[in-house]
Amino acid sequence: MRKTIENSHLILVAAALIACLIIAGCTSSTDTNNSSGEKVLRVGDLWTVSSINPGDGHDGGTFVTEKAIVTETLIGANDNFGLVPNLAESWEQINDTVWEFKLKQGVKFQNGKEMKADDVVASLDDTIRLSPSTALLMSYDHAEAVDDYTVRVYTTELNPLVPGVLHYPDTAIVSQDSYDENGNFIKPIGTGPMMVESYDEQTGELVVVRNEDWWGGDPGIDKMILKGYESPATRAMLIENGDIDFTCDPPYSEVERLNATDGIHVEVYNTPRLYKLDANLGHEAMADLNVRKAISYAIDRDGIVENVLYGVGTSAGGVFLPSMTWSNKELSPYPYDPELAKQYLAESGWTDTDNDGVLEKGGEKLKVKIFTYTERPGLPPMLEAIAANLRDVGFEVEETSMENSALSSAMGDDWDLYLSATNLAMVPDPEYVLKSWYTTNGTSNKAGYSNPTVDEMIVEGHYISDLDERYDHFREIEAIVYDDLPTINVAYYGVAIVMDDDVEGYQFDPTAHDYRIDPFMTISS
Template sequence: MGWHRWRVAGASAVALLMIAGCGGAGNDVPAAKKPLKVVGQFEFHSLDPSTAGGVFTRLQVAETLVDADVRGAPKPGLAETWAASADGLSWTFTLRPGALFHDGTAVTADVAAAVLNSAQGKAGTPLATVPLKAISADGSSVRVDLTEPFAPLPAVLAHTSTQILAPSSYGPDHAVTQVVGSGPYKVAHIQQPADIELAAFEGWRGEKPAISEVTYQAVGRAESRALMAESGQSDVTFGMDPTSLQKIKQSRNLDIVDVTLPRTILLKANAGHEILGDVQVRRAISLALDRESMATALLRDPEMAATQLFPPSLPDWHQASATPLEHDQTAAKDLLAAAGWLPGSDGILERGGKKFTVSLRTFPDRPELPILATAIQAKLKELGIALEVKVGNSSEIPAGHQDGSLELALFSRNYALVPDALVTLAGDFAPEGGDYGPMGWNDPALTSALHVLASGNDAGQAAESRRKVTEILQTQLPVIPVAWYRQSAVVNTRVEGLVLDPLERSWRLSDLTWKK
């Protein structure tokens, strides 16, 4: 298509404004003929559904067998109906008739079963954790046989790693070489890791997108994304930092759309660490956090101060009766003193000749994380804890988990990556821990409660099992909640119809229209 793309990641504000000043070449083009310009923070270094993240489902290029509504309840995707056998060991997913891939080939049960069999063999994907016996084609249906009942299976088949791609997507070694999906938009051009051009798919049998061309650009710096929104270089901009949002609120050409997400910003502590393995130390760190002040000053949203791991946007898991996490610096100092940590001559806590020095890893993809890390560093310094903040790549957190070098990490965890939070929790809090779950910690009672929930045989005790999970996590603090999360997008007033998905499965670009 030859659409012109601005490359601004890392550009200075001056350079960006120069671009904006000379960027009017397309202003005389009727709106209906322009591509919708979308900017976000997520790069994609792989095309494989298991490692590309959700970019191709967010852009409505690829579909999964099952979709989900805004509350996480399953709804039809490529499968229009599904049912489980009486014993819960066999599920049948009947495909939507007439569905086509972007290369014109039919979406068949054979293709879908082959894709899912490939996905379940890839470590780290939710499907790999399901007690699978076999996945096969049965006429126009996909049949999934299990070794034991697993109630949240439909939610797993809504995860982005299970997106169904056409056989033409794969090379000779079965590596994904192009993304040929079945959604309302098809890929016209990709330049990894930051640029995608889309066109409306003429074979889509649902409601046709009102805007037929879309560009997506990943831009790493929040300041650059904000400048692109302000200068009109972006129509829809995701991943805005709180400071930029305050400034943008003054603009008459930009609107802000937001939604509370089932996502929590948390501190992951290495409970196998010689210092952090002490639950009293983890409780002291939690007590040191002035969550309300951080949420007010840094996130500009005091309601996002986390009093427990699960936010109110997860109503089945959020426990109104739970004793809230609080800020109490005196109590924190008392806990540390009881654990043998006393101030040294330089003010840093010491025990047995060893100073209380730990490191915290975080990353800038979500712009609020580095500033929250700095605030946490300041609060822990008041206790006498020397915290070294390392801002790097997000991949360093799972890598540090795997090699044992991680001490503390600050990141945000979306508990609805799979629409049923139970699936993510079962992976994160498995006995061996998870890349974004506990490290060096497990609790048999918690493991048992999650297993009972997954079996679907809880005999009406699901609410009690979820309460028990929250109680254990609130007491042991293998991960320390910091803040809940509100997603915001900046929308140019020339665009109408954006409604954010709280599950972040789709950006719903096909619903957008140009303002008349």
């Protein structure tokens, strides 16, 4: 083990040095001299900061809401993904197509103006205009201000998802002063604990400062400087060298060493994200359920969690984390059983006639092409481990890892399995994921899965408002796709948060999509 850690450290250092030659300097261009006693947190994110406009969709919305903590949503969520008040103190369904939200009073935007119902209506209208997918998810028709602190949202049909969608970071509320007189976006003016001081589109560096009038309390930091570094090795090197104070997901092989390094420490948490393989059901071999079962039984999930993720994650059974209120807790991970995998392949006529270790049928080799992306540190080594597992049971495997920006064009339709780490709680309700991934026309149905029973059940489930009945219904759907295996669940994601020892009081939010900055954390020196 010691030799492995030392070798991986050499690789880490080499990669990081190369990355620093490419990046225009490893440290922030902003003066971080803290001699005045100002509490400045330097954050190294895992994605380039390409937008600070929540209206630009997931990239802008999630970053500004969860990481820069400039904007806030009407609805929050607790540790079990249940909905809780945030900017809205309460809500109720008035009838099948009307939801009413009571706003907290005395909440101010960062320009000093009080947030009122007209502001919320205008912000929601902007979101819907800029994001048709959010409009569709909400069945949004229009919103109106009933009085200064009451908003009604009208939908085109009965839709129990509305409060959950209003937890979505893209629906964060911003002042209309975020736009100029021509409707052009300037910067987000929200209600959160930090507010934008500057943003450099060229370098992707965002600087936010403390909001003295935040309704939620007294923030523990004065300023944050946020910048993205997409290489896990670079993030590890920067925090080890003291160039940043807070980051996540270094190479997992480095977690133990980093945690033992003077001046920094690592905290590991579960987060609502799933490592999964999408199977291309448009390809003959992948369309065979026996082949998909063979793949699932061939994967050593526990070995991957221990030896590839270094314990940063857990083996996956159903789609949803067991901690999620609506998850089907009866669905355990498929066991590692190479012999059973070979039996399923034999049942479908795959045999090794020439004793070369690769199965064939009808003169064709059992070959799979697997793709993944490199930004998340667990994916490339997980791909290697899965490829080795599949070779052991008779597959010929071609594996490809590349940057996410180039992956789609490289794959085209010439892929069999796609390994990703996909979020499970953009909207805290089971319908969101199950509909998107598994209905015939689902927006994220990469597998091309089509099961009329599932389609019908998801439509039925949409109209169930009683939560106990609703969750039971969607647990049945989760069990069906668990058996059908259009996606093969490998592991639940674990996030490794790396912090300078001077960063104190951090509380992790398990509902965040990578992590959420805690406004009450502070810096001791």
